[in-house]
Amino acid sequence: MSSPFKGQAGVRRIVNAAGYSWAGLRAAFVGEAAFRQLLLLNAILIPISFFLDVSRGERALMVAVCLLSLIIELFNSAIEAAIDRISLERHPLSKNAKDMGSAAQMVGMSVIAVVWAMILLG
Template sequence: MSNPHKGRTGLDRIRHAAGYSWAGLRAAYTGESAFRQEVWLCVVAVPLALWLGQGWVETALLLGSLLLVLIVELLNSGIEAAIDRVGFELHELSKRAKDLASAAVLLSLLLCAGVWGAAAWHRLF
């Protein structure tokens, strides 16, 4: 059994992949309040990162930690959507998958807070 969507190559494949990615970002923004909040946090934090970072390495770490939060939130939302697609009944494996994905978001937020805290400490003290 072959997938008719797997036959694309070259620029056609890149164009379709970009469209799917854009659709995913749009779906996450419209359907996931946590992602929306994190996007607006980034809108505020990116200019602050450019001011706060002393050198390109610190700036890259500040921006990268923000981007990591968005990436992990997208993965969390994808896992939740897949689990909800299977069914809404309570199941231990579904709960574990959602809890693990949520824990990944928490760890990315803690990492981001740590990077930002260290940069702020370095800049201000």
Template sequence: MEQPTSEFKSKAGLKRIYNASSYAIQGLAAAWRTEHSFRQEVLVFALAVIFAFVLPVSGFQKLVLIGVVLLVLIVELINSAIEAVVDRISLERHPLSKNAKDFGGAAVGLTILLAAITWGTVLYSRFM
């Protein structure tokens, strides 16, 4: 029996790559327009990239410093997607909807904590 497929997915080839890239850009643009926390985190990311390149640390450490802040953006996008799906299903308050949103927020919070610990460790090992 054949699996059902979405009419929105292209089958293969360059068109699939083009569509995937287009959807990714649309997703980033939508997050920028609608998510205040995403805009704040993009600003922090831009500053972190500049600061990481200026720091007198190894190339690998620069990569890690930039990577953990990029990870915050990735998890924020996933959290925003979860919130959008929950809101799409229903705007009424429900304990499971609250859990889904809280779990997403907790994931973002833990990722920010990871980024802070990573930056603190690299800076401490370099300057202390």
């Protein structure tokens, strides 16, 4: 049984999904300072990776972990928006959800630091 909220099929579904994705990226850029900061970090680190004397595999990993931080931030922002939509009341479960999203981003940033350090210092 499919959800009554599901949309079109085929090419129309892909076009709709692309539009929703762009809307999500725009919402993150406009409404989330952390997303803009991570974009800036990516705009610095990714080009730098192309000037370093590393293998293609290492460069791909350096770029991938940078992009992973953006993915994590999108999920973190989505969790925060959903929690705030449900209620602005302070609740331990809401705090846990938001804190776990933040922790995921901290782990993601740690992965960037560790991967870059291992490649550059190893």
